Amino acid sequence: MVTDPVPLRAVGPPFRAMDPWGFTTTALLACVLFLFFVSLWNQGFKRRKLPPGPTPLPFIGNILQLDFKNLTATFSQLAEKYGPIYTLYFGTQPVVVLHGYNVTKEALIDQGDVFMERGDVPIFDDFSKGKGVIFSHGERWKQIRRFSLMTLRNFGMGKRTIEERVQEEAQCLVEELRKTKGQPTDPTFILGCAPCNVICSILFRDRFKYNDAKFLHLMGLLNEIFQLLSKPWSQEKDNPHSEFDLENLKMTGVDLFGAGTETTSSTLRYGLLLILKHPEVQAKIQEEIDRVIGPNRVPSIKDRQDMPYVDAVVHEVQRFTNLVPLNLPHAVNRDIQFQQYVLPKGTTIYPLLSPVLRDSKEFANSEKFDPQHFLDQNGKFKKSDYFMPFSTGKRSCLGEGLARMELFLFFTTILQNFTLKPVGDPNEISMKTSHTGFTNIPPSYQLCFVPH
Template sequence: MDPWGLTTTALLAGVLFLIFLSLWIQGSKRGKLPPGPTPLPFIGNILQLDFKNITASFSQLTEKYGPIYTVYFGTQPVVVLHGYDLMKEALIDQGDAFTDRGIIPIFEDVLKGQGVLFSQGERWKQLRRFSLKTLRNFGTGKRSIEERIQEEAQCLVDELRKTKGQPTDLTFILRCAPSNVICSILFHERFKYNDEKFLYLMNLLKEDVQVLNSKWVQEKDNPQSEFDLENLLATASNLLCAGTEPTSSTLRYGLLLILKHPEVQAKIHREIDRVIGPHRVPSMNDRQDMPYMDAMVHEVQRFITLKPFNFPHALNQDIQLHQYVIPKGTTIFPMIFPVLHDSKEFHNPDQFDPHHFLEKNGKFKKSDYFMPFSIGKRSCLGEGLARMMLFLFFTTLLQNFTLKSVGDPNEISIKINHVGFTNVPPYYQLSFFPREGIRPS
């Protein structure tokens, strides 16, 4: 045999050996893991997943393999949890084992495990405790934060009055409002919506975060501390981004759904007029007397399921889940979408209907299945702040304005756009007409 033939044969034998080795390694790992589709060598199940709609792909696999199964991203196994019972059993009943964060390469490259969202172990514990304490000190759940949101809601109303009923794209302005609330917490300052510094805020975070971490700058001499400038910068960035974009998208999506359902807007207006009236500033105390508005805000979050599954978790120890033994280090994808769209808990789950959260007598109805902020020890630490912003922004906007669509409401598309691991609202415009009897602020 000529040398070229020997070389080709040797290469082919090497490739086959690597393929068989990969299959053997994956097979040995799968012996402890839940079943799932057979992975290909090196690339795993990537070709079997539609990354334009990963939620649909996972739901199809659930129909075949059940509520807990394994897929491979390359050679790395990922266990998918599908349904309320599994989510509760894993993230609540065995929550201590699920506190590590699964690696997301793009965030790992940028943040390198820093910040409260993507850190692990003791670093995560310290930064989460610090973040929760900071939010409490600045008034989360107290009147001082409520006053900040009320002020920003009135600024938002003033900006929308300037549109004079002309069709408006809300993408920018609804990003400014919640971002300003977070800025007032982090930096003790809100910005005008046309402020040049505000438009480039992300470039200024490194300077402004000194306000947040000034009491910790001695900490560089403590080798056990995670309070260095890089971690606090990343945490501030986490809070700003996580507090801005989800709230902004929920507001945009909610207003679109209200446009699509004029009867919902009419019921909200009647409730606002009865409870608050045209002049008093809405407050969180009003929520207990406004079950329909409260239900509408919950239903928006349920229906759109902004994050179909939470950021991946990772096990910090071996666990048993059902009949499976899942080893330490395994990445876990807890699916939120199937819980928020469970047909046993929500009749017609694919329909937008605030009555999903109302009793027959009209009182608000709580649901354990409502988990847009996830559950467990790595659930969203800003959940209370987000809930407050959504209620006060929605209520203030609908107290002051009647929303009008550009065209026929029946022609409005509410189709969800799947972008990576999130859902985003479609582009649209609407008009804001001041309601009669409302005095300009």
């Protein structure tokens, strides 16, 4: 009798094909854990050499521990805990922060040859591509900075010709302000045109009327201006060691416009707002102007030596407004022993300006606006090594001389011709702005320019 064969039964649980999604999840989890431990080990290795600081999280570093609405306050709080030299991680990138005059001076002045590289900031690198004079590196930076200084001197920097251009622009500024007829005015646009026109007069040997369509276009589309400067460098394209190509030239022009326009404009706007808030300061300024210059003579930079109070006010405006509180990042160009720490080549350094300008030992009541910070007991102007709004060392602002001339002449000329009147109660004027990051931007406001 034929019977059907008995089917074989598998021993143990039935075989099931592995879920492909489960395998993928497991593999991803393994990779994440692997990268997690690699990151921890790598950061721990780096931290053994660098100054102390808050423990970073894998991949994101200390980003979550920073208040990006007020970075200066965050950095000061960290300095209280970790000291004047500490390390932060922006992602996996270590950044060494220098907090205070002594360590900043030691780095940028005493060891300036090592700390003169420019640190990497992605938002700036994407914009500049390492070109120009502000964000370039190494030999490129040396060539471009040397060229920029030489060219500015050839165009009259530090000479009477530059002063005459600033004086001319100050008078044009007065005429524009007269057109407001004492009515409430937002000064942002007008105060931006004045320093921009000074740069135009230096680079292009011409200035523009404030309502000129070309000038307004140039202010918005600066890149198109620098094509006018391409011809002098068409000999350099065949020199493989030269950094004077069109892209570098254009970005250098952008640097000069950006640094020479916005910073001066913002300082002027902050200064007028502070004077509105402190009417006693305005009264002293105008008394000194009336006594030294009078109502008709055009102010000159030579007047500064006879006007210590105005000079002190200009310095105090720059100190108090703290326009670039974090400074631009530096980097070391070789391994260096800095105090008791080792900083590897390429380490990004933030030599903060805010704690220097707001140092309470150098400036009594440093959080208060007070021109007496720059006056001695006899009312004479008093210099301070802590005054470094333009930074210091080899990477300091190359337009510092021009900016200081502009600020003195613009402030003096405006207050020679106008009395500033607030719109509303001066006691309610606020200096607060919505962001305090790389720069402090003055709040929007209105004022009246009443003929003096």
